Amino acid sequence: MRDNEHWDLVIKPKSNWLDINFADLWRYRDLILLFVRRDFVAQYKQTILGPVWHIIQPLFTTFLYAVVFGEIANLKTDGSPRPLFYLSGIIMWNFFSGCLLNTANTFIANAGIFGKIYFPRLVIPISTVISNSIRFGIQFFLLIDFLLFYIFVRDIHISITYYVLYVPILIIIMGVMGLGFGIMISSLTTKYRDIALFLGFALQLLMYLTPVIYPASLWGKYQWVMDINPMTPIIESFRHAMLGSGHFDMTGIIYSGIFSIVVFLIGAILFTRTEKTFMDTV
Template sequence: MKGDWTKVIKPKKGLWDVDLKSVWNYRDLLMMYVKRDVVVVYKQTILGPLWFLIQPVFTTIMYMFVFGGLAGISTDGIPHAVFYLAGILLWNYFTACFDASSNVFLNNQNVFGKVYFPRLVVPLSGLISNLLKLLIQLLLFVVVYLYYVCNGADLNVTPVILLFPYLVLLIAIFSMSWGLLVSSWTTKYRDLKLLVQFGIQLFMYATPVVYPLSSAEGVYKTVLLMNPLSPIFECFRFGVSGVGCFEFEMLIYPTLSALFFLLLSVVVFSKTERSFMDTI
């Protein structure tokens, strides 16, 4: 029959013994996991998909009150709602994808121990399902953005906004790569999961989510730029407002870092999946 294929299961030997073709062959399973991730989470809930919008709306309001009102942190003249919502969209996508990837082995140990399929299908499904949520939340951002533009806000869309798909790709790579590393290590060291849950909350404050990069100077700015996510957030805000200290050269470091962590995580993940059932 046309389209049939045969999978030969054999032991992995080299460091880069990753069968990407198998992932493509199991694309139907990938889509099934995506559907599960989207539907099951909000199944039997009253508001359903509206939760995609409720969370960023209330988070934005809280940030406006705490960071914009009480703390008085500058937003470089960008309306507070637009500034915070832009950061929340990207940060939510990062944390959602990271959480999905960092629990791959622990959450799927029963399935992995019984049925063969490319294990990378699971973290990839998390990236795709969360991308759908991001697109829905992006519509909310567009509505808020147009509201402020129509009311005279000084917001100027720049050609940099065309890099948005690339920025999302970088965030997806970082979140999956770091998540796979954590997932691989937590098969032996469960304490790491608790440490990471705490650390990811602190990591938000090392990323310009609630403040502009221009608010940091000297050594503080240098430290923030060591975080490969910082230029990504700054680039997106510059693209939708024309305000910020973004330069195209700033994306070189995140790009190289993303490639490094992607290769490292896939190698570690591939090595761990060979024996994780003996240690988990």
């Protein structure tokens, strides 16, 4: 007998490689926004400074780096004022590592909710990335304030070029890459918790392999390390667009873009495979 009836929902074993139900995600858009709100509100409840922490944290790190890597280690900054150089690197890196770290525990941290109710699991990582984008937005304005201070008060010449128009693209690539790695790791950690323990260490290592606290030109004959790191062209180009230092690397950006899409697709495949049965292994 043929079944010609219309069914709103068919529950079946995991099958497709990449099975993202966009209509479903759209239906839960309110939930995404509520999660974003929850993240913001809950994070700074019972703090005095509240969201000001979003600004304090990069400021403090910038100060720390300027002292340790600037004054003491005396690493060059390609001619940019140190605070600008470090701040621009830090907010980009924070955005990436925030997207990655906060999505990497999606399954473990939400096992309680996931075990009781269905909603598209991607809602959580997506809302995390939105939260991080908002935080990045706040920090970006901090960077602009710094820029204006240096241009108008300190009278330092900073050449801002039309490359600024590429900044949104750079940010999107960074976000997609963080999300891709994050959901990939979140899927793997449901089986092997070791990865979560290793993650903080790995990210720190990766930061030192990325031109966050030094310019890409520092590596000299080990330049290839910089070249294969997909984060390099993003941060370098971001600095070039905002501060005029370093160089703008179009090929590098394309490489990073493709890299981020591949990472995201692998992440999404793992994620959709995991979300259906992870409750059995968690």
